[in-house]
Amino acid sequence: MRMSIDHQSVLSQPSALEFKSSTFSVPVLVLSSNDMADIAQHLQDKIQKAPEFFKNSPIVFDLQELNRRNLEIDVDQLVDLLKQNGLLPIGVRGGNNAQNQTALELAIPLHSAQTSAPAKPQSPPKTVSPPAPEPAALSTAALLITQPVRSGQRVYAHGDLVILAQVSAGAEIMAEGNIHVYAPLRGRALAGVQGDLDSRIFCFDLQAELVSVAGHYKISEDLDDSVRGKPVQIYLQEQSLIIKDL
Amino acid sequence: MARIIVVTSGKGGVGKTTTSAAIAMGLAKRGHKTAVIDFDVGLRNLDLIMGCERRVVYDFVNVINGEATLNQALIRDKHCNNLYILPASQTRDKDALNAEGVGRVLEELAKDFKYIVCDSPAGIEKGAHLAMYYADDAFVVTNPEVSSVRDSDRMLGLLSSKSRRAEQSLEPIKEYLLLTRYSPDRVKLGEMLSVDDVQEILSLHLLGVVPESKSVLNASNSGIPVILDEKSDAGQAYMDIVGRYLGEDRPHRFIEEKKGLFGKLFGSK
């Protein structure tokens, strides 16, 4: 089971900053000519078709094809050209040593060409029993658990966590995203454990020992009688944990 | 195909050994060749409950170590020809058991027996783990009190994650709840959890409720599994449990509080 969370840090109050891991989708400009005039012409043609889309758009430029064909290109000039056309270059990939060096001097990060493989299609939700909830690393598909999570068991989801059976007292469920429990929740439930302030906990029957969203937590003793044993959602609003019936 | 049943609980003193002896005898009486194994190495007492402590020559550990054959170590029960006991060693500790050895013994027993009942030691450590590792069915013995229920829940978690069936992604162990030492009068007084409370917490199929009964102590003092005491409430409860396990539909008894004299006279409920 993947369990790398330090309890103290999960439960402590957030500090001035935090690092989060996210995935963005950024257009990649694949160059097949090193002729600046030619590039400028084609770029303007493209941008004219969707000016709003390209306005201030971040872009990664890909030099792999040029280098494969031994066509030299001046990275400095290319970056200028992109900026003139309203694009914000945020990365280079497939560059040679000299090109990479220039890019870094321009504060443009290097991206590995490996990531040029098409992104893996999102896998459908996996069904596993608590014994082996080992989702593929960094998979953001929801983790689906159909068996009770028993006392002493821990489940960790890198994305959302959906549980169709009860979570016993003494069990611990954690997710980087949202948590849904369609049965009594009696154990500890921690959503947004990497700091996602927008994550929520939804459950059919709140009897939890502890609930937490992005480090803001309430223990059983603090739960109001008006929500105990009820279907609720739990989320953060201006730093405080709100528990509201569904 | 042999079925391996583990009688387990997490907590000690809840009635695992009493239950192992009773259901092994019950299954054998119903005509199934049955073996019952004491996994409580160092604290053996299954042989006492079964009344065969003076016939122990070799034990489970001897068989695992190759110091005796299975046939030399198995003790035939004096009440029932279908029932055999494999006693634990009193002089070794739990480290004398190992997964490979236990697996070998169970495999050999499976050739010859229909049911193999494993009486688990308390705890969740090595002995208890080995007792449940190869199980097909688990009888989770629970008393109607919070700490026992919590320990059973913990054990259920291990059954679904640390067993052979879990590790090999086979069909999961079938789990059954046995609520023992149940006292409806004390439930009524609020001193104990009710059947419903326990089922609500564990969400598990209830195989049966065994009442708190003096007959259990009498039975173990005389070395005769309580299921053979057909007049006793506990004996009848265990017979029902065996029947249900074998697929019969039997109503639950012993859940209501006993009517006092007053209640009997006036037929009030």
Ligand SMILES: Nc1ncnc2c1ncn2[C@@H]1O[C@H](COP(=O)(O)OP(=O)(O)O)[C@@H](O)[C@H]1O
């Ligand atoms: N239904 C029952 N009614 C009364 N006493 C019981 C009952 N079941 C078990 N006991 C008593 O509880 C004690 C522990 O039982 P045992 O079967 O040895 O438990 P375990 O094997 O779980 O440690 C024994 O003294 C036994 O006689």
Ligand SMILES: [Mg+2]
């Ligand atoms: Mg015992």
